Amino acid sequence: MTLPKHLRQRWRYLAVGVESWPEASVERDPFQRALWYGAQDLVGDVGSATVDLTVQRFRYGDGEGEAAVRTRRGAVERARAVIASVDEVAGDPVGLRVRGVSGTLRGCEEKYMGGGPVATEQRHVTFEGADRTATLRGGRATVRVDGAPVGVTTLDI
CATH class of the missing domain: 3.30.70.3250 (Ribonuclease P, Pop5 subunit)
Structure with missing residues (x-):
């Protein structure tokens, strides 16, 4: 019931x-x-x-x-x-x-909900004076420094 x-x-x-x-x-x-x-x-x-x-x-x-x-x-x-x-x-x-x-x-x-994932892009960038690989999503990026991910904006790279 x-x-x-x-x-x-x-x-x-x-x-x-x-x-x-x-x-x-x-x-x-x-x-x-x-x-x-x-x-x-x-x-x-x-x-x-x-x-x-x-x-x-x-x-x-x-x-x-x-x-x-x-x-x-x-x-x-x-x-x-x-x-x-x-x-x-x-x-x-x-x-x-x-x-x-x-x-x-x-x-x-x-x-x-349902906007779908933001497109990601792999790119080689210069961060802290060294060439690194970055994953870009929208206006944000993730850069690996000494094996650890660092969150940055596209203005930082």
């Missing part, structure tokens, strides 16, 4: 942009786990259960991706805070940004 519509749980869907280094491997299950642990750390066990973050859609590749994350209607601000507190997924550093909030999963996908 299903509950009448006015008694059912109301959900909100947050469109989350995911960004990391191009060689990072960010997958759905570790991303979900990072959200759960972030919620426990920030708002505790009871708060985590109240926020109830669940990844509904997830896409990631070549350093960029997006996710649709479900939360309870009254917990949107706490969900935003939890998402902002997550800075790594399975050991890979990530930047998360809430693009928008919608009352339906379909509305979330149509309004805030």
